[in-house]
Amino acid sequence: MxxxxxxxxxxxxxxxxxxxxxxxxxxxxxxxxxxxxxxxxxxxxxxxxxxxxxxxxxxxxxxxxxxxxxxxxxxxxxxxxxxxxxxxxxxxxxxxxxxxxxxxxxxxxxxxxxxxxxxxxxxxxxxxxxxxxxxxxxxxxxxxxxxxxxxxxxxxxxxxxxxxxxxxxxxxxxxxxxxxVCRVDVKKTKKKRKSYSKADYVGLKDEIKQTNWRHILGDGSENINEIWTKFRGKMEDLENKFVPTYEIGRKKNQQIPLDKETLNVIKEKNALARKYLVHKDPDVRRNYNRTRNKAGKLVRKARKKYEKNLAKEAKSNSKRIWQYINSKSKSRQGIADLCTDPRDPKSEKTDDDETKANILAYFFSSVFTKEPDGEVPQLKARNIQIQWEQRYIKEETVKKILRELKVDKSPGLDNFHPRFLMELH
CATH class of the missing domain: 3.60.10.10 (Endonuclease/exonuclease/phosphatase)
Structure with missing residues (x-):
């Protein structure tokens, strides 16, 4: 299912x-x-x-x-x-x-x-x-x-x-x-996503080379957070300029690609079914059974071929095979019915979502540390000085890290896609 x-x-x-x-x-x-x-x-x-x-x-x-x-x-x-x-x-x-x-x-x-x-x-x-x-x-x-x-x-x-x-x-x-036919109010929000596979990376690299980074980032007198903010802003401008976007349409279930022969057999099966409903001809019924079995055989063959290709790409594209495996899952685990009284396992159980949320919130809050009333005590200020050692980051080290990025992963805290960064090395 x-x-x-x-x-x-x-x-x-x-x-x-x-x-x-x-x-x-x-x-x-x-x-x-x-x-x-x-x-x-x-x-x-x-x-x-x-x-x-x-x-x-x-x-x-x-x-x-x-x-x-x-x-x-x-x-x-x-x-x-x-x-x-x-x-x-x-x-x-x-x-x-x-x-x-x-x-x-x-x-x-x-x-x-x-x-x-x-x-x-x-x-x-x-x-x-x-x-x-x-x-x-x-x-x-x-x-x-x-x-x-x-x-x-x-x-x-x-x-x-x-x-x-x-x-x-x-x-x-x-x-x-x-x-x-009825009146339906459906809220549709158009979401956009960047297409990193269609980005102009040649133009991106050329503009990066022509950019006066010293003018943008300053002479180094500002703190690291201010420099990072300027660097990130410039990179976001470049990303918006050279990476196109597209609107996310309706999601479709992952379907097995079928060749023209299989599609024609399925179409013939549907036509024979409609014909039999009208004429009730036993010969049409037998022909329908043969076509139905043939269509099933071709679909099973296509599924086997599709799954074999997924298995071959399992190491290079693991997300694709796991997406397919999850689509075949027959169950989705949720929160089971909970006892209305967490302290009494024999109490009446509930399947209401709101009641479950209240029960879990009560249970989780019961393990919180209870702070005493009154003013929060003030800690004595301590003067700690740590000598910062001079660090040197080599250009080749940065390039190596960029080359080894996995482009099928999600962006990190900087919100830059790995594919976008990997193309910069």
Missing amino acids: EWSQEYNMFYTNLEGDIGRGIILYVHESLKAEEIKVDSRFCEHLFVKLRTSRNETMLIGVIYRSPSDSSEETGRTLRNLISEVSKLNFTHHLLMGDFNYPGINWDMMTSSNIHSEEQKFLECLQDNFLFQMVNKPTRWRGTNTPSVLDLIITKDPDTVVDMELQSPLGKSDHCVIIFSY
């Missing part, structure tokens, strides 16, 4: 034996927080989005197991939908695998008026909800394709540009892509 640091991950039932698990990713530019809904139906996840100053949105992800078709499960699911649809939100969006194959969504009917499917339909109608998926989203073998994955909203005009794409891997559920 790849995870991008540009998204916040919300999940439930990933640990333990309860349910199949649900994950929802929300872009970091959107203000999102999880909402706990008290329900006996366990497979659900709800998140609140602050879309604009005066509007909020409720996003819910629900999974109903096909093996649990009891009346109790159906009733708890309908109660859950009724409860969240009455919550005070500007927008409501529910998604998930509901596993109701007996519903004809074009006619809004079911095969049996006393079935759980019919009760589910009535629940949506009673809560003024609209179901937007009208094409089969799941098929397997000779089974009749059916609409199992649903997108439910209160306003049908908000869900647009829906597209059903071929399943991922060997899954039998389609990938559903759609847009939700």
Whole structure:
């Protein structure tokens, strides 16, 4: 499971034996927080989005197991939908695998008026909800394709540009892509970064040679801090002049480069999936299976080649391989639930971030040294004189240090990039 640091991950039932698990990713530019809904139906996840100053949105992800078709499960699911649809939100969006194959969504009917499917339909109608998926989203073998994955909203005009794409891997559920129309206030700040690989180092060296450093730095009568400030100011001017900048765009997940053949096979796979949904032709299905397997084989081959090249460059470009390894990490460690009373390990635990922060702040402050009240005692002044030995810094020593700088490292306290300094030797 790849995870991008540009998204916040919300999940439930990933640990333990309860349910199949649900994950929802929300872009970091959107203000999102999880909402706990008290329900006996366990497979659900709800998140609140602050879309604009005066509007909020409720996003819910629900999974109903096909093996649990009891009346109790159906009733708890309908109660859950009724409860969240009455919550005070500007927008409501529910998604998930509901596993109701007996519903004809074009006619809004079911095969049996006393079935759980019919009760589910009535629940949506009673809560003024609209179901937007009208094409089969799941098929397997000779089974009749059916609409199992649903997108439910209160306003049908908000869900647009829906597209059903071929399943991922060997899954039998389609990938559903759609847009939700609403007002969103997203604060975008354009950040700039210097491109040291495209800098004009020839022009930089020429101007450094022509610079009258004695005039800039003085005759040495000033203290070292004043001289350093002047030197740094001049170097920053040169850096701004000869090193171009570029705007940091949206970060993209590290993707494996695919050749033209692989991209064409993936495109053919998606086309066959759409064709099968329309015609239900067994020959098209068999052709789709062959193309899907071929696409998977080509992608695995490309991934193997990409990882092999990363391994070869591990010593010269260690950051790149670690970035790839971290992108494959399946978990992100956070702060576990904490006891509300640090002195009592049996006290109730909390998962609230603010409460955790207060508990940790209290614990850390408890080990601070407690100073007595009153005035701070004054230390007696001592006159210490140290004879400063004359130091000579050779030009070759400075050049050697500059040559050995690692250009893939971050800037130090002087805020000058190693690549910028290394080019000066």
